[in-house]
Amino acid sequence: MANSSKGAIVGLGVTPMGKIYGRRAVDFAAEAIALALEDAGLQKSDIDGLLINANLPNDMTPGAQMILGFENLTLVNVMTAYGSTGGSMMQYACMAIREGLAKTIVLVYADAPLTPSRGAGQSYSGPHRFPLGGMTGLKAAYGDFGANLGYAMAAQRHMHLYGTTEGHLGIVAVGQRKWAQMSPWAQMKAPMTMADHHNSRWIAEPLRLLDCCLVSNGAVAIIVTSADRARDLRQPPVHVLGYAQSAPGDNLDTSRHPAVETGAARSGETAFRMAGITRADIGSCQLYDCYTYTVLVTLEDYGFCAKGEGGPFVADGKLGPGGALPTNTGGGQLSGYYMWAFTPMSEAIVQARGQGGARQVPNRDFTLVSGNGGILNFHSTMIFSPHEGGG
């Protein structure tokens, strides 16, 4: 039997995702919170904690509490460790509830970078105002802009060391697109073949367009409370059995290799131990997939296969529908929607409840969830289950 519940997820709200223009991030946040309250059967006045996460929006500040009309909170904060933040928020929410600092906490992520006038690829690049001073200017002088290059360099290193191929990356993208076709929330549903992947344009070699995540306007809200309070609410509770973070440091010291040996190794081991389960108990993985490569390296570091064997491990299509290790069953960030760690967290909640419909995985006992931020610098792990554990 697994170890006991550290906290229970009782509400989930996911707004429409994608090219929905003319709304600011905090408005998507309000819609997601309303949906999550309705899902849980709770009133806004039941909420006494608010944890906020956002990528770039300037309206997702502590002041969002007032815009959203929350009163008498005993816990409020904006948190960030980039794409790994959702896992940190879940940790802190569970700890705060167990410590008695708050009873029922909303975690919310919202983003609205897409506008009709510019391409998705420019969404996070911002206006570059030149001249730039010092080291920032030096990066710009080398043409070192954005996260795509950092992940492309990481993937290139992995390919060199272990023989990972374009086909190994492609099978991840193709599998997730098949899952996305079964998710009501997914942005990309057109069929994708391996040829489509291999023929998509280069972004930063060795990564192609179909190796890269989407950009989404939208929001996700998740409501967390204690296992005791969760019993009387509308939805079957999803228990958080394990959680951990790991941040191995930057990539600019020759003794460190986070590009190919990520924080998932340490974070995963800690989370499994906390939950009292092993990899063999996992029914599905919901992994942070900013790029196809991120999925491969995360599977390796969680120990599903040996270091370097992520490519051959996924080559049989085991991550896709009907496969032995269903992964990113809502399409992930590649084909579903890009809400940082709230993408894998939201799908894990659906699967753990058994509400996945056509995409429901057969084994929902334990779902492994990851967050990842920076250029593989920050990692978070969570284990969700319908079982309260303990005893």
Add this chain to the structure above:
Amino acid sequence: MSQSAAKPVPVPDEISAPFFDGARAGHLMLQHCTACGKWSFPVRERCPHCLGAKLGWRAASGRGTLYTFAIMHQVMNPGFAAEVPYNVSQIDLAEGVRMVANVIGIANDQLRIGMELQAVFEDVGMGVSIPKFRPVAA
């Protein structure tokens, strides 16, 4: 010949001036901690190893190996519109720091991880030079 946008030129600031002065004179100047004896990059106020503020400057060897690279196809700045596809590379220097820069003097499809590189200095205009890396002839 059509008019093309200029590539961004870095403006040396107070803390990075020795780095850029060095590049202008043909030396790869890096910070070296007088307290713990370790090298660091990028340029900053304190040593990331011991948090000591006694960072001095020393000429590095300029020798390194290619740790990894990527070939950029996106135009994120108009100054690079005529440059794509170009490489952005990570170079492991003999001193233990990993620098991001461009490798020049070689076609992108000839880049090989592990190849020996040597710093060279490119005048990028406005009186500023920056280090780039060139393969060491075998």
